[in-house]
Amino acid sequence: MTFKMTNTNRTITIYNLSSATNEFIGKGDGYIPANTGLPAYSTDIAPPTTKDGFVAVFNFDSGKWSLVEDHREKVVYDIHTGESTTINQLGKLPDDVVSIAPAGYFVKWDGETWVNDPEAEKTAQTTQVIQQKESLLTLAASKIAPLQDAVDLDIATEAEAAFLLAWKKYRILLNRINPYDAPDIKWPPMPDTE
Structure with a gap:
C-alpha cells in the first residue's frame, strides 16, 4: 500500500x-x-x-x-597484491578480493587458494642482494679513496698500503657476485681495518 x-x-x-x-x-x-x-x-x-x-x-x-x-566491516584480501582492506559499502564483494588471508609474503592467488610463488620470492631475494651489493660497494669505495690518495701522494704507511690492497680485492670479489644466484650468495669477508 x-x-x-x-x-x-x-x-x-x-x-x-x-x-x-x-x-x-x-x-x-x-x-x-x-x-x-x-x-x-x-x-x-x-x-x-x-x-x-x-x-x-x-x-x-x-x-x-x-x-x-552486506559485507561491511568484513576484511578481504586483494588477489593481486594480498593487501587487506575492510569493506565499507553495501553490495556484492568486488571480483578481485577474497576472504582468505594470504599465508606468507611470496604467494599468489590461483583462483581457489593462495599458493607459493617462487618467482616472487626469487625476485625479492635478487633485489635484496642487489641492494646489499650496492651498499657494500659504496662502503668499499669510501674506504679505498683516502687510502688511494695516500698511495698516490707517496705518503701512505705500510698499513695503509696493505689496507688499500685488501679493500681493492674485496671490491673485486663483490663485483663478481651475481645477484641472480640468490639465495646462494657467499659474501666475501670484509677487510679487517683494525
Missing part, C-alpha cells in the same frame, strides 16, 4: 531508513498530522524478511524494497 495524505490526524506504523543507504533501521509508530506526508527517510511499506548477510534497502523511485548483500 502506498501512503496517501488525508485531512485527519493519524498514527501509523512507519519503517525508518538510513539517510546514507536507505536501508531499513527500525520501525515505530509515527504521528502524521492532517494534510502532511511521511517523515524524511521513512516509508509505510513493510520491508521483506532478510537473511544473514543481507539488508533490506528501499528505493523511493520504484517504491519497492530489495535485498542487498
Whole structure:
C-alpha cells in the first residue's frame, strides 16, 4: 500500500531508513498530522524478511524494497597484491578480493587458494642482494679513496698500503657476485681495518 495524505490526524506504523543507504533501521509508530506526508527517510511499506548477510534497502523511485548483500566491516584480501582492506559499502564483494588471508609474503592467488610463488620470492631475494651489493660497494669505495690518495701522494704507511690492497680485492670479489644466484650468495669477508 502506498501512503496517501488525508485531512485527519493519524498514527501509523512507519519503517525508518538510513539517510546514507536507505536501508531499513527500525520501525515505530509515527504521528502524521492532517494534510502532511511521511517523515524524511521513512516509508509505510513493510520491508521483506532478510537473511544473514543481507539488508533490506528501499528505493523511493520504484517504491519497492530489495535485498542487498552486506559485507561491511568484513576484511578481504586483494588477489593481486594480498593487501587487506575492510569493506565499507553495501553490495556484492568486488571480483578481485577474497576472504582468505594470504599465508606468507611470496604467494599468489590461483583462483581457489593462495599458493607459493617462487618467482616472487626469487625476485625479492635478487633485489635484496642487489641492494646489499650496492651498499657494500659504496662502503668499499669510501674506504679505498683516502687510502688511494695516500698511495698516490707517496705518503701512505705500510698499513695503509696493505689496507688499500685488501679493500681493492674485496671490491673485486663483490663485483663478481651475481645477484641472480640468490639465495646462494657467499659474501666475501670484509677487510679487517683494525
